[in-house]
Amino acid sequence: MKIIFATHNPHKLKEVTELLPASVQLLSLNDIGCFDEIPETGKTLEENAKIKADHVTEKYGYDCFSDDTGLLIDALNGAPGVYSARYAGEQKNAKDNMLKVLSDLKGRTNRKAHFKTVVHLNINGQSFCFDGIVNGHITEKEYGTAGFGYDPIFQPEGFDKTFGELAAGTKNAIGHRGKAIQKLVTFLKKKVL
Numbered sequence: 001m002k003i004i005f006a007t008h009n010p011h012k013l014k015e016v017t018e019l020l021p022a023s024v025q026l027l028s029l030n031d032i033g034c035f036d037e038i039p040e041t042g043k044t045l046e047e048n049a050k051i052k053a054d055h056v057t058e059k060y061g062y063d064c065f066s067d068d069t070g071l072l073i074d075a076l077n078g079a080p081g082v083y084s085a086r087y088a089g090e091q092k093n094a095k096d097n098m099l100k101v102l103s104d105l106k107g108r109t110n111r112k113a114h115f116k117t118v119v120h121l122n123i124n125g126q127s128f129c130f131d132g133i134v135n136g137h138i139t140e141k142e143y144g145t146a147g148f149g150y151d152p153i154f155q156p157e158g159f160d161k162t163f164g165e166l167a168a169g170t171k172n173a174i175g176h177r178g179k180a181i182q183k184l185v186t187f188l189k190k191k192v193l
Contacts, residue, residue, distance in 0.1 A: 001023060001024050001025065001188075001192060002024075002025045002027060002063075003024060003025070003026060003027070003062075003063050003064065003065065003123075004026075004027050004028070004029070004031075004032060004056055004060070004062045004063065004064040004065075005026050005027070005028055005029075005064075005065060005066070006029055006038070006052040006053055006055070006056045006064055006065065006066035007028055007029060007066070007067070008028065008029050008030060008035075009148075010028075011147075011148040012067070012177070013026070013028050015168070015171075015172060015177060015178075016177070016181055018168070018169075018172060019172055019178060019181045019182065019185065020181070020185060021185065021189070024188070029056070032056075032060055032062065034056065034059070034060060036055070036059075038051065038052050038055045039051070040052070040068065040082075040085075042068075042082065043082065044082060045068040045069070045070050045081075045082055045116060045117075045118040046068075046118050046120070046129060048068035048082065048118075049066050049067055049068040049118045049119060049120035049129070050066075050120045050127070050129075052066035052068070052120070053065055053066040053120040053121065053122045053127075054122065056122075057122040063121075063122060063123040063124065064121075064122050064123075065119055065120060065121040065122070065123075065184060066119070066120055067117050067118065067119045067120075067177065067180065068082070068117070068118055069084065069115060069116065069117040069118075069149075069176060069177060070082055070083075070084045070115070070116055071084045071101075071113060071114075071115055071149075071150050071154065072113060072114055072115075072116060073101065073105070073111075073112075073113040073138060074110055074112040074113065075105060075108045075110045075111065075112070076101075076104055076105070079104075080097070080101070084097070084149070084150070085097070085149075087100055087101065088100040094148060094149050094150070097149070097150065098142060098150055098152065098153050101138060101150065101153060102138070102140075102141065102153065105138055111137040111138045111139075112135070112136075112137050113135075113136060113137055113138050113154065114133055114134060114135045114136065114176075115133065115134050115136075115150075115154065115175070115176040116131060116132070116133045116176055117131065117132045117133075117176040117177045117179070117180040118130070118131045118180065119131070119132075119180045119181065119183070119184050121184060121187070123191075123192065124192075128187060130180050130181075130183035130184050130187065131179075131180050131183075132175070132176040132177060132178065132179025132180030132181070132182075132183065133176055133179070134156050134157075134174060134175055134176045134179070135156070135157045136154055136155050136156040136157050136159075137154075137155055137157075138153050138154060138155075139153050139154070139155050139162055141153070142162075142164065143155075143161070143162045143164055143165050144161065144162050144163075144164030144165030144166075145164060146163070146164050146165065146166065146167070146168065146171075147163045147164050147166075147168075147171060150163075151163035151164040151171075152164030152165075156174060156175070159174075163175065
């Protein structure tokens with residue numbers, strides 16, 4: 001089975017490819033010649049994921065899934081949330097985003113946070129939605145260089161390392177994107193594969 005993952009992000013593509021069964025051929029936006037910067041104008045993660053999947057399905061005619069992920073920090077009233085990728089500005093720089101979070105939390109004792117990923121699937125003329133959440137907290141500084149985005153400052157519950165320090169397999173097994181993708185894979189196995 002061939003399916004499009006509506007992303008240009010090579011880190012996400014690699015992470016998701018490792019979670020899918022070998023019977024699924026995963027293609028990126030680059031693979032189908034889609035170099036559009038799909039606007040994320042939704043007010044929620046669910047809306048943004050749907051916008052991206054619908055763009056690919058409507059413009060290119062492919063079955064497709066997309067995701068949107070947000071880091072939601074209790075002490076910041078859920079920020080950066082839907083603006084996680086561009087929290088420090090439209091340049092979408094991960095390092096700048098992390099530094100802004102650390103600055104915004106300076107002196108705060110409540111550092112609880114959670115990551116949430118929403119996956120929107122368009123397949124055979126129908127739409128489905130799956131999500132994954134992982135709870136944890138924001139560390140005082142960066143630890144590790146693995147992963148991407150906010151991984152070096154997010155420590156999941158039950159672990160003494162950040163996502164930036166954990167092995168990819170561990171992160172995929174316990175992480176927000178991994179949980180959402182596992183729900184997608186389970187669905188595909190029952191309905192399609």
